[in-house]
Amino acid sequence: MGSRGHTLMEVGADGVAVITIVNPPVNSLSYDVLRSLKQNFDQALGRDDVKAFVVTGAKGKFSGGFDISAFGDEEPKERPKPGWLSIEIITDTIEAARKPLVAAIDGLALGGGLELAMACNARLSTPTAQLGLPELQLGIIPGLGGTQRLPRLVGLAKALEMMLTSKPVKGKEAFSLGLVDGLMSPDDLVKAARQWALDIVGHRRPWIASLYKTDKLEPLGEALEILKFARAQARKWAPNLQHPLVCIDVIEAGVVAGPRAGLWKEAEASEILVKSDTCKSLVHIFFSQRGTSKVPGVTDLGLVPRNVKKVAILGGGLMGSGIATALILSSYPVILKEVNEKFLDAGINRIKANLQSRVRKGKLTQEKFEKAVSLLEGTLDYGSFRDVDMVIEAVIENVSLKQQIFADLEKYCPPHCILASNTSTIDLNLIGEKTKSKDRIVGAHFFSPAHVMPLLEIVRTNKTSPQVIVDLLYISKKIKKTPVVVGNCTGFAVNRMFFPYTQAGLLLVEHGADVYQIDEVISKFGMPMGPFRLVDLVGFGVAIATGMQFIENFPERTYKSMLIPLLQEDKRAGETTRKGFYLYDDKRKASPDTELKNYIEKARSITGVSVDPKLVKLQEKDIIEMIFFPVVNEACRVLGEGIAVKAADLDISSVMGMGFPPYRGGILFWADSLGSKYIYSKLEKWSQLYGEFFKPCANLAARAAKGIPLSAPLEQANSRL
Numbered sequence: 158m159g160s161r162g163h164t165l166m167e168v169g170a171d172g173v174a175v176i177t178i179v180n181p182p183v184n185s186l187s188y189d190v191l192r193s194l195k196q197n198f199d200q201a202l203g204r205d206d207v208k209a210f211v212v213t214g215a216k217g218k219f220s221g222g223f224d225i226s227a228f229g230d231e232e233p234k235e236r237p238k239p240g241w242l243s244i245e246i247i248t249d250t251i252e253a254a255r256k257p258l259v260a261a262i263d264g265l266a267l268g269g270g271l272e273l274a275m276a277c278n279a280r281l282s283t284p285t286a287q288l289g290l291p292e293l294q295l296g297i298i299p300g301l302g303g304t305q306r307l308p309r310l311v312g313l314a315k316a317l318e319m320m321l322t323s324k325p326v327k328g329k330e331a332f333s334l335g336l337v338d339g340l341m342s343p344d345d346l347v348k349a350a351r352q353w354a355l356d357i358v359g360h361r362r363p364w365i366a367s368l369y370k371t372d373k374l375e376p377l378g379e380a381l382e383i384l385k386f387a388r389a390q391a392r393k394w395a396p397n398l399q400h401p402l403v404c405i406d407v408i409e410a411g412v413v414a415g416p417r418a419g420l421w422k423e424a425e426a427s428e429i430l431v432k433s434d435t436c437k438s439l440v441h442i443f444f445s446q447r448g449t450s451k452v453p454g455v456t457d458l459g460l461v462p463r464n465v466k467k468v469a470i471l472g473g474g475l476m477g478s479g480i481a482t483a484l485i486l487s488s489y490p491v492i493l494k495e496v497n498e499k500f501l502d503a504g505i506n507r508i509k510a511n512l513q514s515r516v517r518k519g520k521l522t523q524e525k526f527e528k529a530v531s532l533l534e535g536t537l538d539y540g541s542f543r544d545v546d547m548v549i550e551a552v553i554e555n556v557s558l559k560q561q562i563f564a565d566l567e568k569y570c571p572p573h574c575i576l577a578s579n580t581s582t583i584d585l586n587l588i589g590e591k592t593k594s595k596d597r598i599v600g601a602h603f604f605s606p607a608h609v610m611p612l613l614e615i616v617r618t619n620k621t622s623p624q625v626i627v628d629l630l631y632i633s634k635k636i637k638k639t640p641v642v643v644g645n646c647t648g649f650a651v652n653r654m655f656f657p658y659t660q661a662g663l664l665l666v667e668h669g670a671d672v673y674q675i676d677e678v679i680s681k682f683g684m685p686m687g688p689f690r691l692v693d694l695v696g697f698g699v700a701i702a703t704g705m706q707f708i709e710n711f712p713e714r715t716y717k718s719m720l721i722p723l724l725q726e727d728k729r730a731g732e733t734t735r736k737g738f739y740l741y742d743d744k745r746k747a748s749p750d751t752e753l754k755n756y757i758e759k760a761r762s763i764t765g766v767s768v769d770p771k772l773v774k775l776q777e778k779d780i781i782e783m784i785f786f787p788v789v790n791e792a793c794r795v796l797g798e799g800i801a802v803k804a805a806d807l808d809i810s811s812v813m814g815m816g817f818p819p820y821r822g823g824i825l826f827w828a829d830s831l832g833s834k835y836i837y838s839k840l841e842k843w844s845q846l847y848g849e850f851f852k853p854c855a856n857l858a859a860r861a862a863k864g865i866p867l868s869a870p871l872e873q874a875n876s877r878l
């Protein structure tokens with residue numbers, strides 16, 4: 158690989174050496190950049206005409222932090238021992254230099270970027286720059302002194318909050334916290350930083366080494382209490398993760414034994430964490446999330462997204478109103494169409510309620526609320542569809558209704574208008590059957606609640622034009638969703654992969670496993686909720702309707718249980734009826750129901766299944782495998798059929814669509830950590846014991862036979878067969 162960035166140094170007549178980090182797109186700190194920085198620095202330290210330094214980043218960005226793609230470099234020659242970077246370079250060379258340094262921060266200073274800035278003797282930033290230490294999101298801790306310097310600049314409580322939540326602060330807040338010393342406009346930034354540096358030289362401003370500041374640190378007793386509280390929070394928020402606790406330990410070492418001891422502990426812990434499975438998984442998620450918008454044959458054609466100025470939404474129900482909320486929040490004018498005044502009012506009120514809830518949580522100002530509402534217009538006919546650029550249909554899942562709607566849309570919308578459906582299961586070719594506009598029909602499958610959930614499944618048929626996909630990819634970025642482009646099939650990628658999730662649960666329960674134990678184990682694994690709590694939330698009406706789709710399309714591998722229909726017969730249809738697999742109180746808190754066993758017995762007698770003693774006494778590991786391996790199996794099918802472009806897209810879909818724990822890297826990344834052979838052999842065994850539902854698919858079987866990872870590209874798997 159070629160050079161990964163460098164720094165540029167320019168020495169002015171004023172005696173200030175300005176070092177600029179140049180490594181597009183985010184000026185990350187690669188080893189090349191760090192080496193170049195050190196060279197510049199060493200050189201200028203020896204020059205008599207240099208009195209002081211300013212460090213800044215090219216093109217309005219200070220630095221996005223250490224180069225994440227270099228995490229995997231096993232033993233780079235540049236990293237001879239722990240602490241080489243953070244102690245020898247950042248602390249003993251830069252912070253301890255005989256000439257002062259000022260950081261000029263525009264755009265962003267994240268992770269190692271902010272850590273470098275904190276080692277400078279002062280920091281100036283623009284009011285909108287983002288400053289933060291998001292390392293925990295990657296399974297590591299700040300490793301260039303951030304755990305030591307941030308608490309000394311902003312106090313322990315705030316520093317812990319910033320590190321544990323990974324959330325950056327804006328320049329303006331950073332100034333009020335004491336993290337930066339002055340705010341400047343982007344145009345004045347470097348000039349002001351030069352002057353600041355000269356002022357330090359001339360003793361007109363203090364020469365501060367952040368590492369030894371103590372005025373912001375809380376007194377020891379209080380500090381220990383804060384750390385204790387943070388530990389309790391970290392255990393509660395992320396019970397499966399070690400590194401937040403390691404971060405707190407490292408911070409504590411600095412507070413108790415002094416910052417140098419803290420630096421050493423930080424360096425040693427970083428060395429271990431960067432090699433951990435958690436870090437590898439989270440780095441995989443970081444790059445995979447950015448990779449979903451690179452679609453071969455679509456985004457490599459040089460197409461430019463068209464300007465979508467106005468969107469129409471059909472249907473103001475839960476989905477339609479959520480989608481409208483997401484769009485107006487991102488400044489898209491929206492027309493909401495309903496069939497009568499009553500439904501239209503209800504839809505508009507739902508949208509307003511979505512926005513108001515944001516205002517209440519402090520996430521939206523009243524002014525922005527009003528602006529968003531002003532972008533919304535209600536209608537009962539197609540009259541105003543003349544100038545819309547995109548329509549999203551979000552009516553009930555009824556094929557003939559949708560066919561009629563799309564035929565109407567073709568008549569009333571301009572010929573360039575994108576015709577999208579939010580269907581979660583129905584074949585798009587069927588929906589567009591009565592039109593001649595198949596090239597502009599596309600699926601825009603949002604997840605409920607649409608204004609909150611981060612995933613957008615973009616479904617293309619073999620007729621959808623690449624331009625339409627490019628347009629939708631752009632819109633998804635604008636409305637802050639992660640897009641994943643998938644092919645057309647029953648359930649598309651997410652619902653199809655996860656339909657065995659509930660089914661596996663039902664199969665286990667009919668064979669004697671316990672509903673509540675399954676949910677508990679699966680939650681502990683890291684899912685937001687187990688299969689039974691989830692189906693209660695979704696509601697049995699929807700669950701049965703989608704179940705029917707799967708029975709129709711994949712009869713051989715659908716486990717047919719009567720348990721949910723039996724419960725529904727008794728008006729137990731999930732959370733909305735206060736009874737499903739759980740009982741719900743006024744506050745929607747779920748508790749187990751002793752009556753459930755009667756229904757299970759009845760279901761068992763209908764299916765003719767008897768209790769299997771082995772499945773009554775399942776270990777945690779068995780439950781996890783029996784619930785998730787069928788999901789992995791379906792993911793392999795989706796991949797094998799080309800419904801998903803690459804395995805990483807399914808990892809992102811599982812994390813963002815279903816809440817699969819990101820620190821396990823997504824469904825297939827996790828599966829690969831166990832091995833295709835192992836998963837195959839388990840599924841094969843269960844399929845003999847419990848039927849076709851578990852039968853490994855051809856793609857999985859082929860990979861297991863050759864020992865190829867499930868995430869390896871398809872050509873690789875095929876070519877070696």
Ligand SMILES: C[C@H](O)CC(=O)SCCNC(=O)CCNC(=O)[C@H](O)C(C)(C)COP(=O)(O)OP(=O)(O)OC[C@H]1O[C@@H](n2cnc3c(N)ncnc32)[C@H](O)[C@@H]1OP(=O)(O)O
Nearest residue numbers: 183185221222223224225226267268269291299300301447
């Ligand atoms: C030792 C130290 O303590 C360890 C560290 O510093 S770890 C790194 C800490 N820094 C971070 O976690 C920041 C990570 N980056 C981000 O959050 C976001 O990329 C950002 C806010 C900087 C920019 O966001 P945005 O403008 O939406 O652009 P985004 O698409 O995310 O990134 C642009 C490109 O830069 C890459 N990139 C961003 N940050 C990177 C980094 N730190 N290292 C390597 N590549 C990076 C992305 O992969 C993407 O590449 P692509 O164009 O090939 O897909």
